[in-house]
Amino acid sequence: MAVAPDFHGQALMAEEPHVESRKSGTGVHIALSGIWTVQKSAPMEAAARGIAKAANGAQNVTLDLSQIDKLDTAGAWLIDRARVGFETAGAAATLEGSKPDYDILLQEAHYRTFEDARARSTHPLIDLLVDIGQSVVDAGKDIFAGIAFLGEVVGVLLLAMVSPRRFRFTSVVYHIESFAFRALPIILLINFLVGCIVAQQGIFQFARFGASAFVVDLIGILVLRELAVLLTSIMMAGRSGSAITAELGSMKMREEIDALRVMGLDPIEVLVLPRILALIISLPILTFLADLAAIFGGMLVAWVYGDMSPEIFAARLQNAIGMNTFMVGLIKAPFMALMIGMIAVIEGFAVQGSAESLGRQVTGSVVKSIFMVIFVDGLFAMFFAAIRY
Amino acid sequence: MAIRDSADKVPMPKVVPVRPETGNGAIPAENDVAIKVRGVTVGFGEKVVLRDLDLDVRRGEVLGFVGGSGTGKSVLTRAILGLVKKWSGTIEVFGENLDKLSREEHRALERRWGVLFQHGALFSGLTVLQNIQVPMREYLHLSQALMDELAMLKIEMVGLNPDAAHKFPSELSGGMIKRAALARALALDPEILFLDEPTSGLDPIGAAEFDELIGTLQKTLGLTVFMVTHDLDSLYSICDRIAALADGKVAAEGPIKELLQSQHPWLQSYFHGIRAERMNR
Numbered sequence: 113m114a115v116a117p118d119f120h121g122q123a124l125m126a127e128e129p130h131v132e133s134r135k136s137g138t139g140v141h142i143a144l145s146g147i148w149t150v151q152k153s154a155p156m157e158a159a160a161r162g163i164a165k166a167a168n169g170a171q172n173v174t175l176d177l178s179q180i181d182k183l184d185t186a187g188a189w190l191i192d193r194a195r196v197g198f199e200t201a202g203a204a205a206t207l208e209g210s211k212p213d214y215d216i217l218l219q220e221a222h223y224r225t226f227e228d229a230r231a232r233s234t235h236p237l238i239d240l241l242v243d244i245g246q247s248v249v250d251a252g253k254d255i256f257a258g259i260a261f262l263g264e265v266v267g268v269l270l271l272a273m274v275s276p277r278r279f280r281f282t283s284v285v286y287h288i289e290s291f292a293f294r295a296l297p298i299i300l301l302i303n304f305l306v307g308c309i310v311a312q313q314g315i316f317q318f319a320r321f322g323a324s325a326f327v328v329d330l331i332g333i334l335v336l337r338e339l340a341v342l343l344t345s346i347m348m349a350g351r352s353g354s355a356i357t358a359e360l361g362s363m364k365m366r367e368e369i370d371a372l373r374v375m376g377l378d379p380i381e382v383l384v385l386p387r388i389l390a391l392i393i394s395l396p397i398l399t400f401l402a403d404l405a406a407i408f409g410g411m412l413v414a415w416v417y418g419d420m421s422p423e424i425f426a427a428r429l430q431n432a433i434g435m436n437t438f439m440v441g442l443i444k445a446p447f448m449a450l451m452i453g454m455i456a457v458i459e460g461f462a463v464q465g466s467a468e469s470l471g472r473q474v475t476g477s478v479v480k481s482i483f484m485v486i487f488v489d490g491l492f493a494m495f496f497a498a499i500r501y
Numbered sequence: 502m503a504i505r506d507s508a509d510k511v512p513m514p515k516v517v518p519v520r521p522e523t524g525n526g527a528i529p530a531e532n533d534v535a536i537k538v539r540g541v542t543v544g545f546g547e548k549v550v551l552r553d554l555d556l557d558v559r560r561g562e563v564l565g566f567v568g569g570s571g572t573g574k575s576v577l578t579r580a581i582l583g584l585v586k587k588w589s590g591t592i593e594v595f596g597e598n599l600d601k602l603s604r605e606e607h608r609a610l611e612r613r614w615g616v617l618f619q620h621g622a623l624f625s626g627l628t629v630l631q632n633i634q635v636p637m638r639e640y641l642h643l644s645q646a647l648m649d650e651l652a653m654l655k656i657e658m659v660g661l662n663p664d665a666a667h668k669f670p671s672e673l674s675g676g677m678i679k680r681a682a683l684a685r686a687l688a689l690d691p692e693i694l695f696l697d698e699p700t701s702g703l704d705p706i707g708a709a710e711f712d713e714l715i716g717t718l719q720k721t722l723g724l725t726v727f728m729v730t731h732d733l734d735s736l737y738s739i740c741d742r743i744a745a746l747a748d749g750k751v752a753a754e755g756p757i758k759e760l761l762q763s764q765h766p767w768l769q770s771y772f773h774g775i776r777a778e779r780m781n782r
Contacts (some may be wrong), residue, residue, distance in 0.1 A: 150641060151612065151641075153640075153641035153642045154641075154642035154643070158649055185651070185658075185722070186647075186651055186690060189650065190647075216720075216721050217721070217722075220658065221658075222721075226653040226657075364589060388605060450632075464671055465625075465671030465672075466625035466626070466669060467625045467626075468625050469625075469671070
């Protein structure tokens with residue numbers, strides 16, 4: 113029990129809430145003393161429990177407050193609770209020696225019961241089933257909302273195509289700068305590093321059966337078809353998707369989106385379309401540059417670690433890959449961008465009033481878009497395998 | 502309100518109980534000072550906001566602190582609370598110099614004041630009930646049952662419906678947020694209550710009710726209230742004394758009648774402007 117430093121210079125022992133009882137005629141006289149404030153928390157609560165014990169089942173109880181040094185609402189609540197406790201047990205209880213100050217507090221903080229407004233919780237197993245059902249329904253609603261929103265965006269896009277005045281070119285360029293240009297260093301770096309790592313592992317593993325030259329095929333196909341676009345999309349989901357959600361979410365919180373609406377501006381046209389278009393333009397560009405960075409990293413490692421000169425690497429690369437290998441990766445990029453953008457925007461618009469909700473939606477945005485990126489990549493892999501591209 | 506009165510033998514008078522020593526508009530004794538500010542200078546960068554400021558807040562009074570926008574009313578409050586560093590001067594609370602207190606003593610002192618921030622500053626991730634229990638949980642060793650009861654008591658004291666206890670701040674209206682924040686400020690039964698523009702953003706009816714609530718609580722709990730405000734209505738209805746801030750100093754202080762006589766140009770325009778004249782009529 114942490115005792116608050118004493119400001120009044122009184123002895124600490126005398127301050128502790130204390131209960132003393134003695135028999136008096138037909139009943140019990142209980143004298144309360146010390147400081148009965150919330151600062152005395154635990155000792156006070158213990159002392160309050162002691163009141164009932166001190167009465168020892170007597171039918172006539174007198175609570176003497178005259179020796180209490182200090183009282184607040186918490187103390188008054190506990191004393192009145194004890195008094196009401198006696199009365200419900202059928203004993204007569206009276207308060208005496210109360211000061212005018214204490215009377216006010218005892219009135220203000222008189223004991224009462226509060227109705228519990230919470231819904232009664234049921235069996236945990238039922239709660240679990242309810243939770244699961246709820247999330248399935250929510251997931252279904254998410255998909256429906258996503259498709260509806262996509263329709264809305266496409267509608268606005270078509271309108272913007274018909275009347276180019278509605279198309280916000282400046283905004284698109286601004287967002288391309290923040291999504292693509294500013295993300296370039298980190299995306300080049302991670303793809304370069306992954307290219308290096310794949311090349312090193314390829315050379316090391318292939319060397320066991322003397323096929324280390326095939327590391328060029330490994331890097332070329334793996335990077336161009338899958339790795340570059342996946343890594344870039346995941347990076348974009350984390351970097352730009354979260355930014356979009358946070359930006360739109362805080363605009364929603366401060367009613368800026370409603371302000372746009374009442375001015376007759378369509379938030380989808382003003383805020384959503386430029387961002388999604390910027391993503392769709394940025395992601396293929398970044399994927400292409402990521403391809404280059406990863407292959408460069410692979411070439412460097414093949415040269416330094418695998419003793420393969422860049423000339424030979426380039427010659428083998430030409431044989432290993434075709435235009436289709438490159439296109440498979442690149443075709444996926446705009447779809448990934450659309451997916452990331454849609455999820456980010458929907459999550460952003462779903463933000464409620466609180467800061468906590470903003471945090472939750474941003475997390476949701478990143479997690480959902482990374483999941484969808486990988487899921488869509490899987491669908492594409494099946495599709496390309498089916499058409500033997 | 503859905504409260505079963507288990508103490509029906511005690512008559513509950515509807516009139517506000519009044520503490521004999523502070524009520525009835527009597528100004529508390531001059532020498533019983535709760536907060537003593539002497540020669541405080543506060544500034545940011547090059548700009549001096551408060552210059553050599555003196556102010557007394559007497560125990561058991563409601564002090565209204567007025568001043569134009571940007572003159573540093575909130576800065577003084579924040580300096581007393583220790584949220585802003587002062588350049589020089591001393592601040593004493595209950596006779597303790599804040600600069601001389603150890604960390605532990607300062608924390609103990611902090612438990613004796615409650616603060617109502619302008620926008621409530623309720624923690625958005627917690628329900629109203631949990632918000633009120635934050636200081637209790639942090640400082641006290643109470644059983645959960647008693648904490649629930651005391652928090653509900655505070656909720657009822659500030660005039661909120663018990664339903665509000667399990668709502669999140671984002672689900673509350675402006676007036677309810679202020680009331681919930683007041684309940685949190687009262688969680689530890691403080692002796693001093695700091696209010697930063699308590700009625701701003703409330704409609705006149707809500708503002709009047711909130712004024713009345715503060716007046717009632719101040720009298721029943723014997724609080725010392727330091728209230729930063731713009732609201733002329735609050736000054737007239739619940740403030741015992743008023744201190745006016747102008748040019749980084751307290752330009753005038755005293756009961757509203759005295760301030761109305763003041764010749765200070767800012768006070769003249771404040772109390773005798775169009776809106777004020779309408780009230781004086």
